[in-house]
Amino acid sequence: MEGIFKGMVASTDPASVRTASRVGAVGGSFSYFSKEGTSYVTSDGEYIFTGNLFKVKGTEVENTTDEFISKGMRSYIEKLDTITYKAPDEKYVIGVFTDITCGFCQKLHSDLQSYLDKGITIKFIAYPRAGMNSMIARNMASVWCADDKPAALTRAMKGDGLPEKQPTKACMDSIQRQFNAGNIFKLSGTPSGLSLKGEPMVFAGLRDPDQILNSLKTANQKK
16 A cells, blocks of 8 residues: 555655655554645545644643654755764754854854753754845855864854855755755744654754753653
């Protein structure tokens, strides 16, 4: 049945097959995600719906779509050229969509050492909010083209300038892939992110180190 499902999706939305990182069964239906969002198809192929799917466990209501996106996005993000700041005593890994002109992203970056000190490794994913045809996208590509990417990103976030080297097509393509990932993730703004290790956890907006750490701990205590 899964092969039939993939064929059906390919015939109606070829891009979803190219961009989806996972196709799995949820409650007897198949689920996949694409730039259009997360969709569910009944096993007989008769019904399709897009949006959040909630699971009721006694008095608790769980958003299974967040979990699906978090798990599915992981393999997608692993293929991207992220800029990583590794915690010395790594306990958790998160991916954060960022924009060098975003004030809250700059605030997160200024507190970066506090996240690392709490054992949280951060992989930054480029998401130029003005789109791929903007100067911001080119500026971010120049950061991702730098010989020392973490240092270049830190300077850009501080407003201390950009690398002089012009971005290559390969670097622009890298930013495009990361931008596509953000569109699949359905960003409501930057910074936003998800856990890349352990149990699924997603967040939107600026979260201080303690908030992120507590959310990660809570997610990993559920299972």
